[in-house]
Every structure is written in structure tokens, then in C-alpha cells.
Amino acid sequence: FTKKTIDDDTWTDLEDALLTADFGPDVTDAVIDELRASVAKYHTTDPADLRRMLRETLEERLSRLDSTLMLTNRPAVVLVVGVNGVGKTTTIGKFAKFLNNYGRSVVVGAADTFRAAAVEQLATWAERGGASIVRPQHHGQDPASVAFQTVELAQREGIEIVLIDTAGRLQTKSGLMDELGKIRRVIEKQAPIAEVLLVLDATTGQNGLSQAMAFIEFAGVTGLVITKLDGSARGGFVLAVQEQTGIPIKLVGQGEKIGDLTGFTPHVFVQNLIG
Amino acid sequence: MASFGNLSDRLATTFKNLRGKGKLSPADVDGTVREIRRALLDADVALDVVKEFTGRVRERALSDEVSKALNPAQQVVQIVNDELITILGGQQRRLEFSKQPPTVIMLAGLQGAGKTTLAGKLAKWLAKDGHTPILVAADLQRPNAVTQLQVVGSQAGVPVFAPEPGNGVGNPVRVAKDAIKYAKDKQHDVVIVDTAGRLGVDAEMMKQAADIRKAINPDEVLFVIDAMIGQDAVATAKAFQAGVDFTAVVLSKLDGDARGGAALSVASVTGRPIIFASTGESLDDFEPFHPDRMASRILDL
Ligand SMILES: Nc1nc2c(ncn2[C@@H]2O[C@H](COP(=O)(O)OP(=O)(O)OP(=O)(O)O)[C@@H](O)[C@H]2O)c(=O)[nH]1
Ligand SMILES: Nc1nc2c(ncn2[C@@H]2O[C@H](COP(=O)(O)OP(=O)(O)OP(=O)(O)O)[C@@H](O)[C@H]2O)c(=O)[nH]1
Ligand SMILES: [K+]
Ligand SMILES: [Mg+2]
Ligand SMILES: [Mg+2]
Numbered sequence: 001f002t003k004k005t006i007d008d009d010t011w012t013d014l015e016d017a018l019l020t021a022d023f024g025p026d027v028t029d030a031v032i033d034e035l036r037a038s039v040a041k042y043h044t045t046d047p048a049d050l051r052r053m054l055r056e057t058l059e060e061r062l063s064r065l066d067s068t069l070m071l072t073n074r075p076a077v078v079l080v081v082g083v084n085g086v087g088k089t090t091t092i093g094k095f096a097k098f099l100n101n102y103g104r105s106v107v108v109g110a111a112d113t114f115r116a117a118a119v120e121q122l123a124t125w126a127e128r129g130g131a132s133i134v135r136p137q138h139h140g141q142d143p144a145s146v147a148f149q150t151v152e153l154a155q156r157e158g159i160e161i162v163l164i165d166t167a168g169r170l171q172t173k174s175g176l177m178d179e180l181g182k183i184r185r186v187i188e189k190q191a192p193i194a195e196v197l198l199v200l201d202a203t204t205g206q207n208g209l210s211q212a213m214a215f216i217e218f219a220g221v222t223g224l225v226i227t228k229l230d231g232s233a234r235g236g237f238v239l240a241v242q243e244q245t246g247i248p249i250k251l252v253g254q255g256e257k258i259g260d261l262t263g264f265t266p267h268v269f270v271q272n273l274i275g
Numbered sequence: 276m277a278s279f280g281n282l283s284d285r286l287a288t289t290f291k292n293l294r295g296k297g298k299l300s301p302a303d304v305d306g307t308v309r310e311i312r313r314a315l316l317d318a319d320v321a322l323d324v325v326k327e328f329t330g331r332v333r334e335r336a337l338s339d340e341v342s343k344a345l346n347p348a349q350q351v352v353q354i355v356n357d358e359l360i361t362i363l364g365g366q367q368r369r370l371e372f373s374k375q376p377p378t379v380i381m382l383a384g385l386q387g388a389g390k391t392t393l394a395g396k397l398a399k400w401l402a403k404d405g406h407t408p409i410l411v412a413a414d415l416q417r418p419n420a421v422t423q424l425q426v427v428g429s430q431a432g433v434p435v436f437a438p439e440p441g442n443g444v445g446n447p448v449r450v451a452k453d454a455i456k457y458a459k460d461k462q463h464d465v466v467i468v469d470t471a472g473r474l475g476v477d478a479e480m481m482k483q484a485a486d487i488r489k490a491i492n493p494d495e496v497l498f499v500i501d502a503m504i505g506q507d508a509v510a511t512a513k514a515f516q517a518g519v520d521f522t523a524v525v526l527s528k529l530d531g532d533a534r535g536g537a538a539l540s541v542a543s544v545t546g547r548p549i550i551f552a553s554t555g556e557s558l559d560d561f562e563p564f565h566p567d568r569m570a571s572r573i574l575d576l
Contacts, residue, residue, distance in 0.1 A: 016322060022505040025316045084528060084556070085387025085501070093418075115556070116391075116426035117419045124418040124442060170531040203385065205319030205505020207533040228386065231474040232514075233507035256386070256416075 005045040011036075014054070021234035021273055024206050027243075031057065055270055061239060062266040065248035069223065071099075073194050075154040077162045077187055079147075081180060081219045082199035083211055084168030087227035089118065091199055091253055092163045093125025094261035099161050106131035107159045109150030111143035111183065112167040122165050128258050132159070143167065143179065144186040151190045171214030180219040197250065199225045202235035212241045221245075227253035230260070234273050299347055304336045307351055311574075318573045320536035321509040324362075324543045331358060356570050362539055363566035368523065368548045373494045376464040379455065381491065383484055383519050384499035385511060386472030389527035389553050391420065393499055394469045395427035396553065396561040401465050402433055408465040411454040412437035413447040413487060416471035424469050431558055434463075447471070447483065452490040468493070475514025484519045496521040498547070500537055502529045508537040509544050516545045526569075527553035530560065538569050 003010055011032065018028040031054070038053050071078070078095075080088045089112070096106045108126045112118035113136040126133040134150040136143075147164050154162045166183065169176035187193055198221040200208050215221050224242070226235055229252055238249060249264040308329050315325045335341070335354045344350035372378045380397065382390040391414070398408045410428045412435060414420035421441035428435035436454045439445025451468050458466045470487060473480035488496060498521035500508065515521055524545075526538050529552045538549055549569075554560045 019316060019322050020506050022319075022507070025313050083503070083531070085389065087387065115423075116430070117423035120419040120422045121417075170528065172530075172532045201387065201501075201503075203501070203504050203507050203511070205503065205533075205536070206317055207319070207503045207531070208505075210532055228474075230476075231385070231507070232476050232510040233505065237505065 003047055006039060006047055006050055010047055010050065014050070017274065018236065021236035022205050023236035024209075024240055027236075027240045054274060058239070058270045058273065059266045061243065062249075062269060065242060065246065067223075067248045067250050067264045069195060069250050071161060071194055073192055074160055075151065075162045075191060076160065076194035077151055077154075077164070077191055078195045078197060079164045079166065079183065079187070079193055079219070080197050080199060080225075081166050081215055081221070082168060083170050083201075086168065086199045086201040086204075087225075087253055088168065088199045089122050089125060089165050090256065091197075091225055091227060091251070091261065092122065092165050093129045094253065094258055095251065096126060096129030096131040096163060097258045098261055100130040104161050105159045106161045106163060107134060107150055107154050108132075109134045109147050109162065109164040110136060111146040111150075111164050113139060113141045113143050113146060114167040118165070118167065131163070144183045147183050148186050148190065151187055155190065171211050177214060177218040180215075184220060193220075195223055195250070196221045197223050197225050198247075199227055200235075200238060200241070202226055202228045203231060203233040204235075204237060206237060208237040209240055209244065212245050212247070216245055216247065221247055223248060223250035225249070225251040225253060226264075229272060230254040236273055299336065299342055301337065304333055307336060308333045311355060314574055315536065315539075318534035318536035318575075319505045319508070319540075320573065321506055321540035321544070323509065324540050327543070328358060328362070328539075355574065359539065359570035359573065360566045362543045363569055364542060364548045364564075365566060367563055367565070368550050369563075370550065371494050371522070372465075377455070377458045378465045378495075379468070379491050379493040380465065380495045380497060381451075381468045381470065381488060381493040381519075382497050382499055383470055383515060383521060384472060385474065385501070386417075388472065388499045388501045389525075390414075390472065390499045391423050391427060391469050392556065392558075393497070393525055393527065393551075393553055393561070394424065394467050395431045395433075395558045397467055398428065398433040399431035399558045400561060402431065406465050407463050408433050408467055409454070409458050409461070409463040410435045411451060411466060411468040412439070412441065413451045413454075413468050414471040415439055415441040415445040415447050415450070416443065418442055420469070420471065427558070448486045448490050451487045455491055466491075475511040475518075481514065481518035488519050493522075495523060497523055497525050497550075498541075499525045499527055499553075500541060502526050502535040502537060503531065503533040504537045508540040512541040512545050516547070521545075521547060523547055524549040525551040525553060526564065530554045534573050534575070535569060536573055539573060
């Protein structure tokens with residue numbers, strides 16, 4: 001937006017900016033149509049107005065859903081799911097610390113019994129986050145039984161929050177996706193599930209939508225976590241995810257350190273999206 | 276995305292109205308190019324690459340080779356396919372081995388891209404081929420990365436050089452350097468160095484990767500990139516090229532439904548060949564990269 005008046009170049013620049021931020025062609029077209037209408041309606045020619053309108057529309061669209069975490073049950077059971085390598089285990093460590101800072105007691109369940117050293121990795125994070133951990137008795141143990149034992153421990157010892165780590169799985173693997181349904185059912189026999197958090201990596205492109213659809217279907221997702229926003233990726237695909245699924249973003253990860261997790265603030269997110 | 280229908284069908288629709296017209300007008304071609312542009316963006320190909328690519332396709336689509344073709348739609352699809360394969364590297368390139376063993380292979384990439392898993396896959400594949408590889412635990416950052424590599428090594432039946440515990444303890448440059456000496460002593464003919472995941476914008480961590488490279492002078496530096504990555508592929512690939520100057524690319528997580536436009540972006544922006552595809556979590560899910568298959572996948576041809 002270097003010009004003094006809005007012209008064709010302004011619109012092209014805007015389109016490029018949205019596409020480069022991973023909004024995807026559909027959302028990009030929709031946002032541009034909306035802004036063209038606003039510019040016509042208010043008879044403005046000033047690119048600064050256009051920039052403000054862009055910010056406002058994105059913030060408004062991202063604010064439509066309630067991003068409050070529902071953790072009032074005791075124990076409040078949170079299941080964390082997502083594709084491989086997005087940051088599930090790390091998020092659990094940071095989240096445990098976050099809850100710990102509010103005086104909540106936390107136990108984490110190592111229901112990723114598959115990936116090499118996943119249990120050890122979670123144990124390191126649990127220690128950093130001030131949480132206790134329930135480990136599988138052997139490699140490859142049924143993840144649902146680890147989840148069961150974790151909830152059981154929380155009930156027995158009066159631990160307030162349960163965070164269950166699961167193995168990464170691509171949304172196209174039906175056997176692995178069915179396994180999530182089983183974990184859910186086993187937990188629900190003991191206690192209602194408070195939140196199912198789907199972790200999405202900000203570097204992801206349009207595949208993020210396919211991930212969200214499948215995990216919603218198989219795992220009953222209630223909230224999104226966007227990780228790796230400390231990098232150069234903008235994460236624009238989450239706008240489409242939020243709008244098409246009606247599921248809000250609840251947490252944001254911005255680094256590999258224990259404190260690098262915050263709640264979701266549309267204003268800050270938009271700032272990161274469009275600068 | 277699947278719901279959008281594949282490009283061949285969409286182009287066929289665009290061309291249906293043109294039958295019998297003979298030569299394609301610039302307006303006809305513009306419609307076609309718009310469809311191609313959209314398909315590429317849906318596949319996460321980087322915008323700059325899309326622009327350059329569609330520019331070239333447009334030029335060829337307006338030329339005689341199309342207007343004289345019996346079926347202009349098919350001809351344009353063919354051009355698109357050819358151009359894609361050209362960018363993706365035409366023929367395959369193999370792993371470079373050193374004439375003076377050991378061959379040193381360093382892995383680098385963003386967090387969670389699939390480096391440690393790839394280290395195991397490569398080691399297993401090379402061992403099966405009669406090599407005597409060793410894995411090197413030079414990710415001393417990520418919690419329990421060293422343990423993970425040890426587990427992966429035992430699954431691959433390959434030894435792991437891991438003198439430091441990691442989790443923030445130990446110097447990765449030192450470990451990588453010592454590993455080369457160790458491999459020479461023990462007569463391992465391939466050394467595979469796993470490194471911590473790092474962001475393109477993290478100057479300090481990028482310098483560490485450059486220092487590792489300098490210390491071990493690898494024959495191959497493999498940049499591992501997740502097939503699900505979006506437009507950030509360009510910034511990240513450029514940052515790693517400037518930071519560690521990788522020699523080749525490995526595309527991971529191709530077992531999912533990501534269209535993998537990143538392949539085109541990275542190949543086009545860096546000029547480095549993609550040599551392997553990682554296609555699953557088990558150590559056997561690994562194959563040489565096929566540019567022609569990738570072209571079809573990107574455009575759902
Ligand atoms: N820069 C950055 N790195 C992150 C963030 N969250 C996680 N990571 C890194 O991403 C990598 C993968 O994180 P994990 O927590 O192991 O991801 P996961 O989803 O549990 O992975 P799997 O269990 O293998 O599917 C690690 O190197 C983490 O340190 C983040 O917000 N920013
Ligand atoms: N489906 C699938 N999963 C993969 C593939 N390659 C790796 N993974 C999984 O992706 C996750 C991350 O893999 P890692 O090998 O730990 O990735 P990394 O690059 O070493 O991660 P950091 O060390 O944290 O930067 C793990 O859950 C792996 O099992 C693949 O080709 N397909
Ligand atoms: K990733
Ligand atoms: Mg994990
Ligand atoms: Mg690793």
C-alpha cells in the first residue's frame with residue numbers, strides 16, 4: 001500500500017498479501033469483494049482507509065466465536081489431537097504450566113504410546129510444567145487404557161485438570177482416526193470430556209482445512225490451538241477453518257519455551273497476519 | 276482441494292465452448308490460465324512461483340503448438356504437466372557419496388518436519404544396501420531428541436553416536452565434529468547427523484546450523500520439508516539456503532492428502548533437487564522422489 005489513492009495496483013497488492021498469508025483463494029476473493037463494496041459505499045480513495053477496513057473485517061470475523069476454555073468440570077479432561085509434528089506434546093507442557101500458574105493441579109496422560117521417546121518427551125514437559133504424569137506400562141499399550149488410568153488417578157487423588165497427549169496421525173488414516181473415537185468413549189465412561197483441542201501448525205497451508213474437518217468428525221473437536229506463530233508463517237488458513245467449522249481458536253503457541261503459550265486475541269492475531 | 280474437481284475436468288469445461296473455433300484467442304487463454312492459477316494456489320504453490328509459471332504457460336498456450344492441436348484442452352494440460360516436471364527437476368538425482376569415506380549427510384529443517392524419522396529411514400535403507408552408517412545425535416535442544424534418535428537407531432539396527440544427554444546440555448557443533456573422527460576410527464562409511472528443528476527467522480539457531488556444517492563439511496545437506504506447508508515454504512527455504520546452503524530436499528508426510536505445492540515452490544526458488552519422499556511413520560516408508568508423480572499430484576491431473 002504505497003500509493004496515495006486506491007487503484008488497480010492497490011487491489012493486486014492486497015490480493016497478493018492475503019494469498020501469501022495462506023488465506024487461500026476462496027477467502028481471499030470473499031474478503032476482497034467485501035472490501036470493494038465498502039470502498040464503494042464510503043466513497044473513499046485513501047489506501048489507509050482500506051487498510052483499516054481490512055483490519056476491522058478480519059478482527060470482526062475472528063471475534064465471532066467464544067474462545068473461552070471450558071474447564072469447570074472436576075476433573076476437567078482435555079484431549080489433545082492433531083497431525084504429526086504440529087506441537088501437541090509441547091503445547092501440553094506449556095498448558096500445564098499455564099494452569100499451574102493459576103494454582104490448578106494437573107496430571108498429563110502419555111497416550112502416545114507409539115512414537116519413539118514420546119513418553120520421555122512428555123515426562124520432561126510435565127516436570128517443567130509442574131504436572132504429574134501417567135505413563136503406559138509398556139511400549140504400544142492401548143492408548144485408551146492410558147487415558148483411562150490418567151482420569152482414574154485424577155479422580156482418586158482429586159487432581160483438577162487432566163491433559164491427554166495423543167500420537168500424531170494424518171487425517172486420512174481411518175484406522176488411526178477411529179482410535180481417537182475409542183479414546184473418547186473410554187474417557188466418557190468415567191467423566192465428561194471438557195475440551196478436545198485440535199493443534200494446527202501455523203506453517204500449514206490449505207491442508208489445514210482438511211485436517212480440521214476430519215478431526216472434528218472423528219474426535220469431536222471443541223477448540224483450536226495454533227502453534228509456531230513465532231516463525232515467518234502467518235497462519236491465514238485458520239480464518240477459513242474457524243468460519244467453516246464454527247470452532248474457535250482457544251490457545252496460541254509462539255515458541256519452544258515453557259512460557260510461550262497465550263490465549264487467543266483477535267487483535268494480536270490480525271496484527272501478525274497483515275502487519 | 277478435492278471438492279474443487281480436478282484441473283483436467285475444469286480445463287475441459289473451459290474449452291468446451293471453444294470447439295470449432297480453431298485458434299485460441301487471448302481471452303480464451305486468460306480463462307484457462309485463471310483456472311490453472313487457482314488450482315496451483317489451492318495446492319499451496321507459492322504465489323511468486325504461480326505467477327511466473329502461469330506467465331510461461333500463457334505464452335506457450337498462445338503459440339502455434341496449441342492452436343494447431345486437435346484437442347487444445349489436452350494440449351494445454353500437457354504443457355502444464357511438462358513445465359511442472361521441468362521445475363521439479365526432470366530426472367531424478369541420487370545421493371552423493373564421497374570418494375573418501377565416510378560420506379557425511381547432515382539433516383536440517385523446521386521443527387517437526389520429520390528429520391529424526393528420516394535419519395532412521397536413511398540409515399536403515401543404507402544398511403540394507405551394504406553400508407555401515409552411524410547416526411549422530413546433534414539435536415541437544417528438543418526434549419528427549421537424543422532418546423528418540425536412540426530408539427530410531429535401534430529400530431533401524433544402526434548404532435547412534437550420542438555423547439551428550441541433550442535437553443539443553445552439550446554443544447552440537449562439538450558432537451558433530453567428534454562424530455566424524457569416531458566414524459573414521461570405527462570405519463563407518465556413512466555419517467548421518469540429526470540436528471534440532473529451527474525457524475528460518477531464528478538467526479542464532481541458523482548460525483548454529485551453519486557452524487555444524489562448517490565443522491563437518493558434509494557431502495549432502497538435506498533440507499527436510501513437510502508436504503503440508505503453505506506459502507511460508509518460500510521464506511523458509513530461502514532462509515535455510517542462505518543459512519546452511521542445503522544440497523538437496525526431502526519432502527515428508529506425503530502419505531497424507533496434502534497436494535504438496537511446496538515441492539514446486541522450493542524447487543523453483545532454490546534450484547535444489549528433491550531427492551527423497553518420506554511417506555509414513557515407519558522406517559520403511561521412504562522412496563526416491565518422482566517428479567512426474569508429483570506433478571500429477573499437485574494439479575490432480
Ligand atoms: N518455534 C516453535 N516450535 C514449536 C512450537 N510448538 C512446538 N514446537 C516444536 O515443534 C516440534 C514438534 O513438537 P511436538 O510437541 O513434539 O509435536 P507433536 O504434535 O507432539 O508431534 P508428534 O507427537 O510427533 O505428532 C518440536 O521441535 C517442538 O519444540 C511453537 O509454538 N513454536
Ligand atoms: N505420516 C507421516 N508422519 C511422519 C513422516 N515423517 C515423520 N513423521 C512423523 O512426524 C512427527 C515428527 O517427526 P520427527 O522425525 O520427530 O521430526 P523432526 O523434524 O525431527 O522434529 P524436531 O526434531 O522436533 O524438529 C513424528 O510423529 C513422526 O512420526 C511421514 O513421512 N509421514
Ligand atoms: K509441521
Ligand atoms: Mg507428541
Ligand atoms: Mg528431531
